[in-house]
Amino acid sequence: MVVRITLKDVARASGVSPTTVSFVLNNTPGQTIPELTRQRVRQSATELGYLPHSIARALREGRSRVVLLTTGRWRGGQSLDSFIAGVSGELRARGHNLVVHYGEQSDESLAELLEAVSPRAVLDLAGADLGQEGSDWTDGLAPATATQLRHLVDRGHTAIALALPSGDYGALVEIRLSQSQRAAEALGIPPVTPVMVGQSRAEAREAMRWLRHEHPQITAVAGFDDDTALLAMGALADAGVAIPETMAVIGFDDARHGAIWTPALTSVHIDAEAYGRRAACAALGIEPEEWTGDPSYIVLREST
């Protein structure tokens, strides 16, 4: 930190010019430098503990080797954590770093941030990348959605409701719904019945009352996420409905606290690391590695 080792220092130590050092350390193609010299340079670089000053490099190259991830209002959930871990790991392996900007941001502050970091790329979970279908991340949810419904179908349920939250989840609610309908079709069951459970226990009770009155044939509720599922499950319990005997409930994205409940909530665990790695490759403009199948699985607890 205090004394910075620069290209010049390495050049001096190895008896060549800074230019040559740069050529060697960057493996600049089209340069004819004998192996002996290369070794000398590399050795004194490691001996001195040379680390390229990335700000200088960024100034020259016009952008830094940092990728910025903005999450917007998106919060929590196991899958976000593993997604971030995946992005971060992949980027690191490719000489880059991940940096996360939290919270919703105005366009203005985003511009400032871009200025401040000059990232190589931006992964915007809040905006385009999450909001519209077709991104890796949202497409990644489709198999998980299918996993959720398949579990219920495997247990003999065919009339299924999808509990949806109200509040600021952006386009994600729509996406999950349409993915569920597609999955239902593929599984050969009738379309799922969407039901808004709102944010509070009272709203959820009302919603469940409506559901059981209007759709008495329904025997299972799939949740938009674990909180939504828990809200529905609590409301059903309040109404004296036996879970899972009369009504099965399954969550989504395996938030830790689903396990604490009585009955403990069955959920879909999404290993989003693979998506994270793919997203990282996409951000760097690299062809992503081969796809290794669907990384979502059921965490079986008591509610189904």
Next chain:
Amino acid sequence: MVVRITLKDVARASGVSPTTVSFVLNNTPGQTIPELTRQRVRQSATELGYLPHSIARALREGRSRVVLLTTGRWRGGQSLDSFIAGVSGELRARGHNLVVHYGEQSDESLAELLEAVSPRAVLDLAGADLGQEGSDWTDGLAPATATQLRHLVDRGHTAIALALPSGDYGALVEIRLSQSQRAAEALGIPPVTPVMVGQSRAEAREAMRWLRHEHPQITAVAGFDDDTALLAMGALADAGVAIPETMAVIGFDDARHGAIWTPALTSVHIDAEAYGRRAACAALGIEPEEWTGDPSYIVLREST
């Protein structure tokens, strides 16, 4: 992005040298520049939409106007969110930006990250800043801890257990415990009884059985956090204990899902924004603004 407006452009537009522009825009002290010229410069700067290129600036100044927050394993909770919001807001107001690095990091990758971002300062929640007593953030929890116990005392409880999690919470468990003991003393009640509820429902049941057998006089459980409190509450419910009549339960840090439970969990809401702002000032080496009292309050639900 594509066409960058530089100091030179502003200089050309306003008919002065880049030096003068820099002096004007940075309000460099000790410079005698008439107000008329200043206005001219400032006007063409805004007209052209000039934004200083912070990488160039960082290169010159030796560090960027970014503050890095590393969270380590610390996860979730309302208060982390508001803490981050506070830090972020304060920094922005002072011309800086916050960037969060998630996940535990090796020293090596931290060094890399520092290289990549050259932050003005680092706020390390995982390490020193969180782990040891005496930091703003952990000291900030003391009044919240007192709030938690005071609520129980106000409701007539004097024999109180503190439910603690197992797992990787670092020094925070110790800190909360010692703060609780201090608060208990100040409130004139006997020391709280620590009880490890573990991670699973089964462990929690065992812990609650032990607690009720060994300390039958205890009438209230305070949680390390909401998940811990919920775990304890679920175990008590399993054992047929009436909540809050026989045993009151209160959480900490008001995670959203506490409200979904039956009975809904009373908790302590911590408005950590103020702490965040103070932490930001500390990071920038600025004397923080005046302290405006304890920003924690009780969210009263059904469990107390």
Next chain:
DNA sequence: GATAGTCACTAAATCGAATTAGTAACAGGA
């Protein structure tokens, strides 16, 4: 009228790495 002091500026160096445009030195072919 010489000197000092302010005013209103500017030229040039600087931060560190990347890169373009070279240049000596030598080899091989016509």
Next chain:
DNA sequence: TCCTGTTACTAATTCGATTTAGTGACTATC
């Protein structure tokens, strides 16, 4: 012998803002 090509390098410029060290022009003082 001259010319072309290759090898093994290097000098100098660039990225954009900051900052030091000036420089003329003018005013005030002795």
